[in-house]
Amino acid sequence: MISAEFVVERDDFLMDIKLEIPSTGATVLFGPSGSGKTTFINVLSGIIKPMSGLIKVGNATFFDSENKINLPIEKRGIGYVFQDGRLFPHMSVEENLDFGRKRSNDKTSRKKEIIELLGLGQLLQRKPSTLSGGERQRTAIGRAILSGPSFLFMDEPLAALDFARKQEILPYIATLKKNLKIPIIYVSHQMEEVVRLADHLVLLENGKILDHGQIFDIINSPSLGILLGKDDKTSLINCHVDKESGKDGLSKLVFPGGYFLVNQKNLASLENVRIELKAQDVALALEKPVATSIANILGASVAKIETSKDTHCDVLLSVGNVSIWARITQQSASKLGLKIGSHVFALIKSAAIRPF
Amino acid sequence: MFNLTTIEIDAFYLTLKVAFFSVAICLPLGVITAFTLSRLNFPGKWLLDGLVHLPLVMPPVVVGYMLLLLLGRRGVLGSWLYDTFDITVAFTWKGAAIASAVMAFPLMVRAVRLSLDTMDRGLEVAARTLGASRTIVFLSITLPLSLPGILTGTILAFARSLGEFGATITFVSNIPGETQTIPLALYNFTQIPGDQTPAIRLLTISVVVAFAALIASDLLARKVKNRLGTKFEADQ
Incomplete structure (x- = not known):
């Protein structure tokens, strides 16, 4: 020290x-x-x-x-x-x-x-x-x-x-x-x-x-x-690279609370990666969408809602014991009736996940 | 024409001997002085800087006379040297070497100092973060990197010594075989009317020695440049 x-x-x-x-x-x-x-x-x-x-x-x-x-x-x-x-x-x-x-x-x-x-x-x-x-x-x-x-x-x-x-x-x-x-x-x-x-x-x-x-x-x-x-919000998450990664072109990154599928092959050689996820790349839904192109759908609960002076608000989600920020409009938030403790699904495109 | 007389041979060897010892005195003292002026800050630094440069701006005869007052048998330092060590420098070849060294000293210091001043000081700091003490940094980084300046200084000092006249003749006179270097011998010959061949021979020797020194310095400079890796610097 x-x-x-x-x-x-x-x-x-x-x-x-x-x-x-x-x-x-x-x-x-x-x-x-x-x-x-x-x-x-x-x-x-x-x-x-x-x-x-x-x-x-x-x-x-x-x-x-x-x-x-x-x-x-x-x-x-x-x-x-x-x-x-x-x-x-x-x-x-x-x-x-x-x-x-x-x-x-x-x-x-x-x-x-x-x-x-x-x-x-x-x-x-x-x-x-x-x-x-x-x-x-x-x-x-x-x-x-x-x-x-x-x-x-x-x-x-x-x-x-x-x-x-x-x-x-x-x-x-x-x-x-x-x-x-x-x-x-x-x-x-x-x-x-x-x-x-x-x-x-x-x-x-x-x-x-x-x-x-x-x-x-x-x-x-x-x-x-x-x-x-x-005033962006970013989530950093440490993930473990699944051994089966890369076979179908997608890598599976496991974190306590679920996993991400990422559109990158070359991660298989790594053991651990850190991913960066911007709040504006995370969308929310109340029900699990069935037919969708989005590869990552995670069940989450709302831990905090920060309303900005602007038209958006930042929602802190707990997925397992990992925190993920989502930025949605205030209009959407009220439409979904988001409250602390609400159960939602976080929708994240593979391309939005930046592994390091 | 090229049968040299004893006087001329003596003058030739004496000139080389005086120049060699003059550089031998100048080199270590010059590097230390240059380092002191470039790297250290202390009260009275301007005075040291001034003293070093005095021989460059004063008439050589004045420098020679000052040396005589200081180092002559009855001079302040001279009498002490004689009483304690039985050493006489006035009117000997040792005195000629000292006179040359004093005249060449500012040239040596200036060349080395320029090299030290333009050197990337960050390299010395980097060496210390790698565990090297100040002394090791000086020996392994500062000294090798200032080699071009040291080389230039040495050549300048050597050349200055080959040609030293005024301070030498004032301090140690013009004694054949003892203090009569090529310039002094040449001066003697030109004062005697008649046959100019001895003077022409000395002139030729002077030119040859000077050229040899220049070529040697050029070869050395190339070697140093290669070692420092500066050859490729221009490409980047």
């Missing part, structure tokens, strides 16, 4: 932070450019010295202004993947990978595993200047991991890459997260990365923490809506 409490001065604002970050899974720091996300991890890693504060990681004190403790960067045991990679240009890919590994306590056989995981095998003898943007970033990620960090910081590692390269690297990071069990603090202003990677979410704006907590709680936080400039 990281417990951080500090004040740091920036050109445009004073950042006053008090936060605890769990030492499991991925914590995404999310916010617009210039909100202090990078400053935050630079303070934690020792690159920026705060004016005052107390920063503890596990049992180690990184910074304590009262007792004049300021652990140097190299003694903090953190890995840092920079936005621009920062590979050493005079060293080969392998020498870059070995730079941190040589100095870590963990000199075991992880190198092979990481090289395979990140697909670096063919690149080892190459110089950074001959690598593509994606290859560079993969090398930078490998280098940071091989230094045996207790925490991995990633500062928008995909920001400098085009769309195709992003799609190339995101799965690697997702696999890393799953296989290596190193806690990750990930800076991002891309919702896609948040939805895909985050277990915990910290929302930052102008150096202030707007909200933080479990991704499933924060994903519909009003603060996030304000940051994104829209």
Whole structure:
């Protein structure tokens, strides 16, 4: 667990932070450019010295202004993947990978595993200047991991890459997260990365923490809506991929409360996926429709109804112990006579389900 | 025409010896000074910066005279050196090397500092996040990446030493076999009316040595460039 409490001065604002970050899974720091996300991890890693504060990681004190403790960067045991990679240009890919590994306590056989995981095998003898943007970033990620960090910081590692390269690297990071069990603090202003990677979410704006907590709680936080400039509701659901998936072209994603059929074959190789479901893609019916093209029909009960100033309302459904948001018009809601506890059927098209 | 006399051979070897030792003094001190000026902040930094640059803007004769006052047998430092270590630098080849080193020093510092200033500091930070101490970062990242600047500085300093005249003649005089480098010998020959062949021979040697240094530096620079992987940078 990281417990951080500090004040740091920036050109445009004073950042006053008090936060605890769990030492499991991925914590995404999310916010617009210039909100202090990078400053935050630079303070934690020792690159920026705060004016005052107390920063503890596990049992180690990184910074304590009262007792004049300021652990140097190299003694903090953190890995840092920079936005621009920062590979050493005079060293080969392998020498870059070995730079941190040589100095870590963990000199075991992880190198092979990481090289395979990140697909670096063919690149080892190459110089950074001959690598593509994606290859560079993969090398930078490998280098940071091989230094045996207790925490991995990633500062928008995909920001400098085009769309195709992003799609190339995101799965690697997702696999890393799953296989290596190193806690990750990930800076991002891309919702896609948040939805895909985050277990915990910290929302930052102008150096202030707007909200933080479990991704499933924060994903519909009003603060996030304000940051994104829209009031959409999204449901995130962790699913297990059924082994029979892909045979008929549809994948079966099982969650506590039912299953989704998704029009994607390539999910069969995965064990677990997270799906994103936008509230406006969920329709409601009182009776189970018989003849319909909609593949996913789930029995649900209404847990909450949020009426907006607009013409719509958001209905929170309980399906098993999973929550799903549906957005319908207020007119429909009154036509259906929705009340808390009403039994309804949620209708979801396969195409509306975005698995990650 | 190309039967060199003892004076000319002596001048040739002496010039190389003086230039070599001058660079040997300049190189480590220059790199340390450049690093100090580029990376550290401390009160009085402007003073160090000014002192380093003085030889570049002052007449060489003035520098030579200052050295004589400082390092001469009765000078502040010179008398101490003589009393404690029995070392005399004034009017010896060691003095010539020091005079050359002082004149070449600003060139060395400027070249290395430019390299350090334009280097991506983020790489040093990255190295530290990978567990490297400041010393290791300096040796494994900063130094190799500033090699082009160090190389340029070395060539400039070497060239400056080959041609040093004013400070040398003022500080250590013009003693054949001891302090008479090629420029000083050439000056001597031009002062004597009559046969110009010895002067022409020294001139030729000067040109050849200078060219050899340039070619060597070019080859080295290419090697360094390849090692730093900058060859492909232009394509991206």
